[in-house]
Amino acid sequence: MKPFDTILVVDWSAAQGRAAARANTIWIGIARDGVAEAPRHMPTRRAAEAWLADTLRTEIAAGRRVMAAFDFPFGYPQGFARAVTGQDDTLALWDWLADRIEDDDTGRNNRFAVASDLNRLFPGTGPFWGKPNETDWPDIPYRGSTRDGHGMAEKRACDAAAAASSVWQLAFPPTVGSQALMGLPMLSRLRRIDGTVAWPFEPWQDAPAVLTEIWPGLIENAMPPKGDGIRDRHQVRLLAHALAALPVDELARMMDVDAPEEGWILGAGRRGRLTDLAASAPAEAPLAPPPLSNDCFALPPGIEWTPVDDALALLRDRLRPVTGAEQIAAADADGRILAAPATATRANPPGPNSAVDGYGFAHEVTGDGPQSLPLVTGRAAAGAPYAGTVPRGQAVRILTGALLPEGVDTVVLEEDTRTDGTTVAFNGPVKPRANTRQAGEDVAAGDTLLAAGARLRPPDLALLAAAGVAQVSVRRPLRVGVLSTGDELAAPGSTMDPARTYDANRPMLLALAARWGHAAVDLGHVEDDRNALRDRLDGAEADVILTSGGASAGDEDHVSALLREEGALTSWRIALKPGRPLALGMRAGLPVFGLPGNPVASFVCALIFARPALSLMAGGGWAEPLAxxxxxxxxxxxxxxxxxxxxxxxxxxxxxxxxxxxxxxxxxxxxxxxxxxxxxxxxxxxxxxxxxxxxxxxxxxx
CATH class of the missing domain: 2.40.340.10 (MoeA, C-terminal, domain IV)
Structure with missing residues (x-):
C-alpha cells in the first residue's frame, strides 16, 4: 500500500448556528508528511465541507495521497440500509440522506424530521430516539428506554469492539446519531470528487483520497487532563499524529477488514497501539517550516555567467516559505499573508433584500399600464424586517437593505410611485425581481474568498467581514535583517571626512523590507572585523539577512569568508547592469543575500531578486514585477x-x-x-x- 502523505482527522458537530472555537464544534487535525500542524476550527458545517473539498482536490492534483478520518458512524446496524433503500448498500443510504437532509448557512436543519420519516419505516417504536422536547416529532421517542419492536440492533460490531456510542441517539450527549445524519450527506458529496473512495465499502488500497471512520475514544488515555484546553482540539491533533506515525504496513493491516454494510472504526481492537502513538506526540508549539538546506543556492555545474531569467528561475525553484502560521482577528490582518484559504461562513447578501427605498410586492399581480396596490400596515427596514407575509395583491413599504418579506419578489423605486399612505400607485410594466438583490449573489456560504498566499488589503478585509470571517490563519511576518559592513562606512552626517562613505544602503533596504510588508530588523553596521561580524550574525533575530558590501573575495570581504568557513556561499555572476555580483549563502540555517555595495546596484538587485525571493519565503508566492x-x-x-x-x-x-x-x-x-x-x-x-x-x-x- 502506498503511504498517506496527508492525514486529516475531523471532529464533526450537529450544532446549529455559527460556532466559536470551543468544545463540541468542528475541529480538523492535520498531519502532513508526518509533521503535525495546528488544528483548524470550522465555524459551520458548510465552511468545513468547503475546506475539506478544496483540500482533497488540491492534494489529489499535487499527486499527494490523503486520508480523511471522521468521528461519526459511516454505517448502521445490519439491515438498516435495505429497510430504507431496498439495497444492502451503505453508499446508497448516504445518497438517500443527501437528497433529504437540509442544512442552511446558519446550521438550521431538518434532521429530526428526517429521523421521523426513518422511524416510520420500522415497526414498533424507534430506532432513533432523543429530541429537544417531549412534544415535537411524535415519531421519535424522547427516551431510549421507551423504544420497542423496531427490529434493529443497538450497535454495530465495530461499536462494540471500540466501546463506541450508539448511532440511534439524536439528543443529549453523546449525540452520535445527529452527527451521522448531518455528516453522511457531506461524505456522499465528498465521495464524488474524482479519486476519492470510502473505506471499507470500496477498493481503497491505491485510491488518491480515502474517507475513513475513527472513534476519538480510542485514545482517551492519551488525552491531557480535563480543563487543559479544548478537548476536541487535542483529540484531532493527537489522532492525526497517531495515524501519521503508524508504519504503512501496520496501517494496511489495520484497514484490512471485511465490513461491507456496517463499516468499521479504524483502529477498533487496537486501542493500546493508537494510545501509545498519540501519547508520543510532542507538545504542541507554534510550528514553522524547517530551514532551507545549505546547498539551496548551489549553481548547476559549468555555469559561470547566469542570465537574469535563469537566476530568477533558480531562486523560484529553490526557495520556499520559512514562516509559521498563527490565527488572528481578520480585522487586524491588513498587510498579512494568508496561510490558508479564507472561506465564507455566511452568504453575502445573507438573504434577498431591497436595493432601493420603495415598495415591494409579488410581481405576478402586476401588469402593463397604471398599477394600484393597497399597503399593508408596517414596513421593512434594514435590521428591522417585516414580520409577516405580504398578501398577494398588496404591497409593503421597504427601505434599502431590508430583507424581502415573504410574498415579495419585486420592488418599485420610491421616485416612480405616488402614495396616500394606504395605497401605492405606479406605472407598469415592472421587471420581475426589479431593484432586489438575491441571497448569495455576491458570495455563497462556503465559497473560497481568498487563496492561501494572498496579502490582505483593506478591500479584502471588507470582503472577509461581509462574509462573516472573524478569524484568519496568517503567516508570521518574515523577519528581514539588514546589515552593512566595511571600515569605510559612517552614519550619515557623522563626519565630513572624504575618505568615509555615508551608509546609504541600510536605510534604503530597511525601508524596502518594510514597504514589502516584512518585519525589517536593523542589524546595524559592522566594521571589517570577522569576530564582530560572527557575533552580530549569531545574535540576529531574523529569517533572512540582506547584506551590502564585504561579499566579494578581497582581504576585507569578511561576509563571504565567514560564510565559506561556517556555512555555504555561492557567488552568482549575473549578466546584468548594474549589479553583476550577487552572493547567496547559508549559515546556521539562515539565508544571506549579499547585495552589491554600490547603492544603485544594491537597489536594482533588491527589486529584481530580493523582492520576489522574500515574498516567496514569506508565504506570499513569487512576486512578478508590473511591466x-x-x-x-x-x-x-x-x-x-x-x-x-x-x-x-x-x-x-x-x-x-x-x-x-x-x-x-x-x-x-x-x-x-x-x-x-x-x-x-x-x-x-x-x-x-x-x-x-x-x-x-x-x-x-x-
Missing part, C-alpha cells in the same frame, strides 16, 4: 550579453532615462519613478520605439 510597454523618449545603443536596467520616469513624450548611467549617481534613484528593462540581446533604441517599463509602484513602492 508596461511605453514609447521611448531617449536614444540608446546596447551591446549583447547582459540585461540592463536604466533609471527612468514617465514624461509627456514617453519614458525618459536619467542623464547618466553611472552606478555611483544615487540621485538618479530618487529622480526616477521606475526602471527601463532592456533585454539580453543587442538593441538600437530610438525615440518612439516601444520599451519595457517597470514602475516603482509595481515593486510595492509608492
Amino acid at each position: 508596461m510597454t511605453v514609447p521611448a523618449a531617449f536614444e540608446k545603443r546596447k551591446k549583447p550579453g547582459r540585461r540592463e536596467y536604466l533609471r527612468a520616469r514617465l514624461g509627456p513624450e514617453g519614458v525618459e532615462t536619467f542623464a547618466s548611467e553611472g552606478s555611483g549617481r544615487v540621485s538618479g534613484l530618487s529622480w526616477a519613478d521606475g526602471l527601463v528593462e532592456l533585454s539580453d540581446g543587442a538593441a538600437q533604441i530610438a525615440p518612439g520605439d516601444p520599451v519595457r517599463f517597470l514602475p516603482y509602484a509595481g515593486f510595492g513602492l509608492f
Whole structure:
C-alpha cells in the first residue's frame, strides 16, 4: 500500500448556528508528511465541507495521497440500509440522506424530521430516539428506554469492539446519531470528487483520497487532563499524529477488514497501539517550516555567467516559505499573508433584500399600464424586517437593505410611485425581481474568498467581514535583517571626512523590507572585523539577512569568508547592469543575500531578486514585477550579453532615462519613478520605439 502523505482527522458537530472555537464544534487535525500542524476550527458545517473539498482536490492534483478520518458512524446496524433503500448498500443510504437532509448557512436543519420519516419505516417504536422536547416529532421517542419492536440492533460490531456510542441517539450527549445524519450527506458529496473512495465499502488500497471512520475514544488515555484546553482540539491533533506515525504496513493491516454494510472504526481492537502513538506526540508549539538546506543556492555545474531569467528561475525553484502560521482577528490582518484559504461562513447578501427605498410586492399581480396596490400596515427596514407575509395583491413599504418579506419578489423605486399612505400607485410594466438583490449573489456560504498566499488589503478585509470571517490563519511576518559592513562606512552626517562613505544602503533596504510588508530588523553596521561580524550574525533575530558590501573575495570581504568557513556561499555572476555580483549563502540555517555595495546596484538587485525571493519565503508566492510597454523618449545603443536596467520616469513624450548611467549617481534613484528593462540581446533604441517599463509602484513602492 502506498503511504498517506496527508492525514486529516475531523471532529464533526450537529450544532446549529455559527460556532466559536470551543468544545463540541468542528475541529480538523492535520498531519502532513508526518509533521503535525495546528488544528483548524470550522465555524459551520458548510465552511468545513468547503475546506475539506478544496483540500482533497488540491492534494489529489499535487499527486499527494490523503486520508480523511471522521468521528461519526459511516454505517448502521445490519439491515438498516435495505429497510430504507431496498439495497444492502451503505453508499446508497448516504445518497438517500443527501437528497433529504437540509442544512442552511446558519446550521438550521431538518434532521429530526428526517429521523421521523426513518422511524416510520420500522415497526414498533424507534430506532432513533432523543429530541429537544417531549412534544415535537411524535415519531421519535424522547427516551431510549421507551423504544420497542423496531427490529434493529443497538450497535454495530465495530461499536462494540471500540466501546463506541450508539448511532440511534439524536439528543443529549453523546449525540452520535445527529452527527451521522448531518455528516453522511457531506461524505456522499465528498465521495464524488474524482479519486476519492470510502473505506471499507470500496477498493481503497491505491485510491488518491480515502474517507475513513475513527472513534476519538480510542485514545482517551492519551488525552491531557480535563480543563487543559479544548478537548476536541487535542483529540484531532493527537489522532492525526497517531495515524501519521503508524508504519504503512501496520496501517494496511489495520484497514484490512471485511465490513461491507456496517463499516468499521479504524483502529477498533487496537486501542493500546493508537494510545501509545498519540501519547508520543510532542507538545504542541507554534510550528514553522524547517530551514532551507545549505546547498539551496548551489549553481548547476559549468555555469559561470547566469542570465537574469535563469537566476530568477533558480531562486523560484529553490526557495520556499520559512514562516509559521498563527490565527488572528481578520480585522487586524491588513498587510498579512494568508496561510490558508479564507472561506465564507455566511452568504453575502445573507438573504434577498431591497436595493432601493420603495415598495415591494409579488410581481405576478402586476401588469402593463397604471398599477394600484393597497399597503399593508408596517414596513421593512434594514435590521428591522417585516414580520409577516405580504398578501398577494398588496404591497409593503421597504427601505434599502431590508430583507424581502415573504410574498415579495419585486420592488418599485420610491421616485416612480405616488402614495396616500394606504395605497401605492405606479406605472407598469415592472421587471420581475426589479431593484432586489438575491441571497448569495455576491458570495455563497462556503465559497473560497481568498487563496492561501494572498496579502490582505483593506478591500479584502471588507470582503472577509461581509462574509462573516472573524478569524484568519496568517503567516508570521518574515523577519528581514539588514546589515552593512566595511571600515569605510559612517552614519550619515557623522563626519565630513572624504575618505568615509555615508551608509546609504541600510536605510534604503530597511525601508524596502518594510514597504514589502516584512518585519525589517536593523542589524546595524559592522566594521571589517570577522569576530564582530560572527557575533552580530549569531545574535540576529531574523529569517533572512540582506547584506551590502564585504561579499566579494578581497582581504576585507569578511561576509563571504565567514560564510565559506561556517556555512555555504555561492557567488552568482549575473549578466546584468548594474549589479553583476550577487552572493547567496547559508549559515546556521539562515539565508544571506549579499547585495552589491554600490547603492544603485544594491537597489536594482533588491527589486529584481530580493523582492520576489522574500515574498516567496514569506508565504506570499513569487512576486512578478508590473511591466508596461511605453514609447521611448531617449536614444540608446546596447551591446549583447547582459540585461540592463536604466533609471527612468514617465514624461509627456514617453519614458525618459536619467542623464547618466553611472552606478555611483544615487540621485538618479530618487529622480526616477521606475526602471527601463532592456533585454539580453543587442538593441538600437530610438525615440518612439516601444520599451519595457517597470514602475516603482509595481515593486510595492509608492
